[in-house]
Amino acid sequence: MADPIDDSTDQGAPVAPAALAEPTDLTGSSGPEVDLGRRRFFRQFAGEIIQTAATMAGAAQALQRASAEAAGAILDPDGGSALAGLQAEFAGEPAPRGFRTPFREDGDVLYLIDQRHLPDALVEYDCRSAGEVAFAIREMIVRGAPAIGQVAAIGLAMTAAKFVDSRPYARRATLLGAANALRVSRPTAVNLAWAVDRLMARYMALGDLSEDGLAIATAMREEADAIVFEATTDHSRLAAFGYEALPPQTDVPLRILTHCNTGPLACGMFGTALGVVQIAHNAERPIHVWVDETRPYLQGARLTAWELAQAGVPHTLIPDVAAGHLMSRGEVDVVLVGADRVVANGDTANKVGTYTLAVLAARHGVPFYVCAPTSSVDLATPDGAGIPIEERKAEEVLSFRGVRIAPPDTQVRNPSFDVTPAELITGIVTEEGVIRGPFEHGLADAVASAKARRAASVSPFVAQGTD
């Protein structure tokens, strides 16, 4: 059901960042309200939440494809320095500090941060078509289910753009083949097929043998931008609600413990648990993050530590086994984790090790928050007993990067997830607000509220395309 490698990040169907205190409805139907809403969004985007040059540039690249107005709002007055900062970084000069999006666009090139090289080197991998994006997904250049959905959509839109002048049959064969290549590049990531299906539905709606290649390419590009926009919106709303739920300020930095990787690298712009960290950092609240290294695949050590270092967030890496010691010494104020699946009663499946953190947090009276968009909520499963636990390959435990750490024939048990019972969860942070136990009604209400909000809204990108 999830990204087979970094599957503890949410699989949120992606949606608009908002002011910290109160997520704003950023979308309208049409008319001057739309423009006003859009302007507010972009101003908040630029001025309050996205504080760093690199992130701003990434956001601008994605957004400017659909809206010169949007790009202008983001890039002005700080836009010039943002692009300059990004260029300086890749020229070896001191890099701007901030959370990085896993991808950026420049002209007709999609640049991915090659996550295979992290944390050793920051290398970009460039893609110009759906086929190249499918390869990048398969090779783990990009991982994290929400991020995968977004780059797949952009890749498919790039292929449509290349074939504006093709004959309808050739275009159809190409787009169907490209969509299939993307779908099979990571079969367990639900966001991937979902994103591809959305773009292909826009294509089919125009007639699959339509002569108008430009209209097709434009529609598919709009849909890709909408997917990125929605993910950004949902995750930023979630992060803003999570920020409000943090324990009150004291005279020492708030000590947040997190597990696995739930940041922009996996999610696009904000992340879930790490999105809350990002908002807190950008709001200049003093924080210090304990980063669980997250054996066996070490997402915490390799990715979360890297993301926090890039963003300049004070953090300390710990072996997973040290979390209990820190809690027993009163050195953890709050635990923030992501979720792979939250079922109807609030029981939550997440990266293995999460359950242990919840048990420890309960013993020590430390608030334990699950950060998950409503797209990760599965109301059809009544409780955690109904969640299947994927077992992953032994090699992840027996060796790392080719270095053997155990006898080669050793039998291994490598569950990818565990289930945290609802009774141990202080709150579930969604893009609709923070839900507290008992969770049944709150989760159902949040899912309904999200659905209603999306049904009522049209993304500014799609709206503009049909203006």
Add this chain to the structure above:
Amino acid sequence: MADPIDDSTDQGAPVAPAALAEPTDLTGSSGPEVDLGRRRFFRQFAGEIIQTAATMAGAAQALQRASAEAAGAILDPDGGSALAGLQAEFAGEPAPRGFRTPFREDGDVLYLIDQRHLPDALVEYDCRSAGEVAFAIREMIVRGAPAIGQVAAIGLAMTAAKFVDSRPYARRATLLGAANALRVSRPTAVNLAWAVDRLMARYMALGDLSEDGLAIATAMREEADAIVFEATTDHSRLAAFGYEALPPQTDVPLRILTHCNTGPLACGMFGTALGVVQIAHNAERPIHVWVDETRPYLQGARLTAWELAQAGVPHTLIPDVAAGHLMSRGEVDVVLVGADRVVANGDTANKVGTYTLAVLAARHGVPFYVCAPTSSVDLATPDGAGIPIEERKAEEVLSFRGVRIAPPDTQVRNPSFDVTPAELITGIVTEEGVIRGPFEHGLADAVASAKARRAASVSPFVAQGTD
């Protein structure tokens, strides 16, 4: 205070294996009872507890130095095949299966299993003097505080044997220098200085400028053999008591979860928590061991998994973070761990991660036993708040065997131990029996009982030397 690398093994001042049901007093003062006691011990040693060729050979090598009778009892009737098996193994033929002692003697050579090469290769490292043993200790060829004490004693005895014909002043300079080299080779291992001091006290008792090099070498060799004998006795008694405390037999193998490495490699002949496993396996009780990999130094993956594989004990390696999942699924029947220090109220310091296991075990009603000889009991410290927690270097967490797993400048917190409060401990298994909470009186009684037993006893080796 402990071996800086593998310090979760007990630091037991090393003492006689016994029948499984009831540890026997193996030592007497003198006369025919001594011989009878010795014969019973060796027969039990050979026939009931040490079941495998390699282990028998190791035991025999250590023991035969002091007692031809002892060696004969062990090696006959299976002794021939034992040595043949060991030779076959190193000639590349199928090896005999069994727990391995970390050292064996052959003539005037002490062979250590080079633990730096585990689990990749079984390589022996040969030592002929205290200086070579000091090097082996410093280079982590041998680790585990109890094992270090034993090999240091043998090394010092070997140097004394080389200098039987030296002039007194030269001998004194050599022995003082050798003792010092051993003491500084691993300053935190209390057993090391303790063992060296015992041998040097025997030397001084004969007069440090005595002309009788043979008497000095003989006395020091006796003391070294006594140290090995005592460690073997203590750990075997502990293991037998622990075996009796295991949950009752059901129709499935008993599922034991253990942490770090507490086996013969670290302890000499039995080990503490893994000593209980060894006794259960040799008694042919069906068991299955969950082996925590034990980040950051991976003693479980590298050493415990290897030891259990060599011995043919069914086992499965797990990332530390998976223990909670297994307990939540009812797949763990008992937790057995070692201890670095048990204080007066029963609070126990052990390898980091132990506390988390105790919290999980308590939540799931799984018995949690600490296996520690009385030499690890510190009655002078009232509770766990008085136990200092050593922080180890960041590099252990940032990389493994030269492979970097996190950004190089990442700040790390790497506590070596944590403290498990007495309330979470089902029982403390010592060589004097299993103590149950509240622990104050039981621990004090066990310490007194061990002291009285040792005061009343003379090891058969020392007894024989003064016969």
